[in-house]
Amino acid sequence: MSEVLKNKVDFMMIIEVTNGNPNGDPDMDNAPRTDIETGHGLITDVCLKRKIRDYVAKRKTGEAGYGIYITAGIPTNRPEAAAIDATSEETKEKQPYEAGEIVKKYLCDNFSDIRTFGAVLTSLSKNNLGDGRVNGPVQLCFGRSVDPIDPQSITIDRITVASEKEAEAKSSTMGRKWIVPYAVYTVCGHISAEKAKKTGFSEEDYELLMEALLNMFDDDASSARPDMAVRNLIVFKHESATGNEKAWKLFDRVSVKRVSEGPARKFSDYEVKIDTEDMPAGVECIIK
Structure with a gap:
């Protein structure tokens, strides 16, 4: 394992979804999660961590x-x-406390998601x-x-049957699936170098995380999410462990706006602007 990450990092992902459900809400019949006051779509941090x-x-x-x-089916x-x-x-x-710290270190050393x-x-x-x-x-x-x-709730019809009774009745099963025809989402994240020292989160772990953020949807296509992609990953890497600029000021340098009229249906309906001029001292902007 490489040395522990020494730099604070702030990052922003720009994600697109086409004819899919990026994150269903089990309390709302698995409809896409939505801010009920504004109508904006939401994706939980738990969903992305998975x-x-x-x-x-x-x-x-x-x-x-x-x-x-955190693995399905394993306590x-x-x-x-x-x-x-x-x-x-x-x-x-x-x-007891010292013994607990030894156990924690063992778990951090052996489990990537605890370390992260x-x-x-x-x-x-x-x-x-x-x-x-x-x-x-x-x-x-x-x-x-x-x-x-x-x-949108799309009605679907299953022509196969699950039992002899259904076969005799020549019945089929009706169902529904929720989709968002098209949307662009932004997600912000932070990496604390101070906490990285405590869990052993390394430079190698950091590079793997960046790789995962860029590619996590590529091998995750399903009926619910047939076409999702991370279109941009903007990384602000600080020279210091505690940061050289406030995260919100860095995120304000990224603008995503719709430039087409009517419903958006493709990424070119949006304009992404990233202001890299006169970056604060000690902050590097990396666009992936």
Whole structure:
């Protein structure tokens, strides 16, 4: 593993969706998540973290240090118990808090998503090994569409049948799927170099994260999300660990506006402007 990340980083993604549901709301019949006051579309940070985890799991299958802690169907107390057992010799004569820190380090070293996003390790508190909280260096904000969206419910008909009774009745099953015909979303994120020191988030982890952000939708196409893409990734890398400029001032340098009349249906209906002139001292703008 390479050295720990020493620079604060702020970044913005520009994501497009075509005829898909970027993030369904289970409380609203899986309709695309929407700001009920403005009509803008939303994508949760949890949704995006899942895409990143899945990308890393495929990209680093079987490699030491790149396990995924949050995995469907696997209780989180299983890897926690394994970590407590693996460090038992090292922790047996330590004070509870110190022992908990050793277990946390083991989990950070072995699980990429803990090292990146942090975790709440409930088994540690249950075993009197500290509070079990790991504050991750990478934080994602909610994605928000540039314009209000107009979700559409599409009726679908399944011609196959699931039982002999349905076959005799010659019945078919009706269903619905939600889509956003077209939308562009922006998502902001932050990487704390101070927290990276605590979890061991490295330069190599940073490069892998950038790769995942750019490519996380490429191998994730489904009926619900057949065509999503990260069109731009704008990275503001600071020279210092604590930052050389306020994040909001850097994000204000990025403008995404609709330039066409009528409903937007392609990326060229929007104009993306990135102001790289007179950048603050100690801040580098990288456009991927």
